[in-house]
Structures are given as structure tokens and as C-alpha cells.
Amino acid sequence: MVPEPLSLTAHVVADPGTDLAEAFASLWVTVTRAGGAVGFPADAPEADIRALAARMIDDVRAGTLRMVVAGEPAQPLGVVFLRPGAGPVVAHRAEMIRLMVRPDAQGSGLGTMLIDAAIRLAGDLGLDQLLASARGGTGLPGFYVARGWTEVGCFPAALRVGDELRDEHWLQFRIR
Numbered sequence: 001m002v003p004e005p006l007s008l009t010a011h012v013v014a015d016p017g018t019d020l021a022e023a024f025a026s027l028w029v030t031v032t033r034a035g036g037a038v039g040f041p042a043d044a045p046e047a048d049i050r051a052l053a054a055r056m057i058d059d060v061r062a063g064t065l066r067m068v069v070a071g072e073p074a075q076p077l078g079v080v081f082l083r084p085g086a087g088p089v090v091a092h093r094a095e096m097i098r099l100m101v102r103p104d105a106q107g108s109g110l111g112t113m114l115i116d117a118a119i120r121l122a123g124d125l126g127l128d129q130l131l132a133s134a135r136g137g138t139g140l141p142g143f144y145v146a147r148g149w150t151e152v153g154c155f156p157a158a159l160r161v162g163d164e165l166r167d168e169h170w171l172q173f174r175i176r
């Protein structure tokens with residue numbers, strides 16, 4: 001049973017355990033199969049999704065990637081990640097990536113809560129701005145714009161989703 005989403009909080013997890021690593025991989029597979037726009041076409045091999053999930057968890061443990069989780073760590077309802085810029089020219093910003101909410105928990109404010117938590121985390125890290133990318137042909141760029149982000153660019157045909165080429169939209173959130 002899905003807990004009442006709005007009573008949940010999002011929290012930063014710096015050292016994800018094996019339970020969360022497994023649950024995150026399963027969440028990503030579920031979201032992908034439901035047609036979510038998070039790095040894979042809907043029919044991508046499960047092993048490929050799990051392998052990339054494992055690499056991201058390694059990066060979190062290494063401290064190069066920050067993880068924000070909504071719900072119980074062993075049973076997350078949603079996640080989002082921040083990848084702070086590496087090197088002095090981009091050290092004032094981070095990319096916000098892999099925003100996803102379990103399909104049966106979508107539409108209850110969790111996605112917005114995760115974005116807000118990522119923005120707070122970025123502020124705590126002393127960052128000035130966040131960048132996010134969104135798949136063209138979806139309503140996702142508008143989803144970000146409705147939450148105060150600004151569309152700052154579009155790479156035509158930059159994403160290959162199965163047999164289709166899609167534009168990649170870039171969005172920016174200025175913290176200060």
C-alpha cells in the first residue's frame with residue numbers, strides 16, 4: 001500500500017545501503033516500463049537499467065553524486081540526484097538528473113517535493129544554479145517551467161529513444 005505521499009519528506013542519503021540500491025534499480029525499471037523519460041526507452045533491457053543504477057549508487061558512495069529520496073529508503077517512492085560540476089569553471093552549479101516517482105504515487109506532489117529538496121540541497125552546498133534536461137515530445141519541459149525553471153536551450157535530435165530522435169530541452173534554476 002502506498003503511504004499518504006504529502007505526509008512524506010524527502011531526505012538526502014549519503015551512504016545508500018544494499019536495500020536502497022536494489023530498490024532504486026527496481027524503481028527505475030518500473031518507471032521506464034511505464035514510459036517515463038529517464039534515460040531509456042520503455043523496452044530497454046532490465047540488466048542495462050540495473051547496471052547504470054549500480055554505477056550511480058557507486059558515485060553516491062564516492063561523493064561525486066548526491067541522492068535525494070522520498071519515502072522509506074528501503075522502499076523509495078521517488079528519487080532525484082545532483083551531480084555538482086567538476087572543475088573550477090562549473091563548480092558553482094549542478095545537474096539535476098533522474099527525477100522519477102513510482103507510477104502509482106505520481107500526481108500527489110512528490111515530484112515537486114523532490115525538486116524543492118534538490119534546490120535546498122544545492123543551496124546548502126553553496127551552489128548558484130541547477131540545470132536539468134527534459135525529453136522533447138513530452139510535457140516535461142512545461143512541468144519544470146511551471147515550477148519556476150527557465151528553458152535556456154534545446155539540442156535538436158540529441159536523444160535517440162528507440163527508433164525516434166527527440167530534442168533535448170535544457171532548463172535552469174537560479175538559486176542566487
Ligand SMILES: CC(C)(COP(=O)(O)OP(=O)(O)OC[C@H]1O[C@@H](n2cnc3c(N)ncnc32)[C@H](O)[C@@H]1OP(=O)(O)O)[C@@H](O)C(=O)NCCC(=O)NCCS
Nearest residue numbers: 036037099100101106107108109110111112134139140143
Ligand atoms: C515527472 C514526475 C517526476 C513528476 O512527479 P509527480 O509526483 O507526478 O509530480 P507532482 O505530483 O509534483 O506534479 C504533478 C504535475 O506534474 C504534471 N506532470 C507529471 N508528469 C508530466 C509529464 N510527463 N508531462 C507534463 N506534465 C507532467 C502533472 O500533470 C501535474 O500537473 P498539475 O500540477 O498541473 O496538476 C513523474 O511524473 C515521473 O516520475 N515521471 C516518469 C519519469 C520522468 O519522466 N521523469 C522526468 C525526468 S526529466
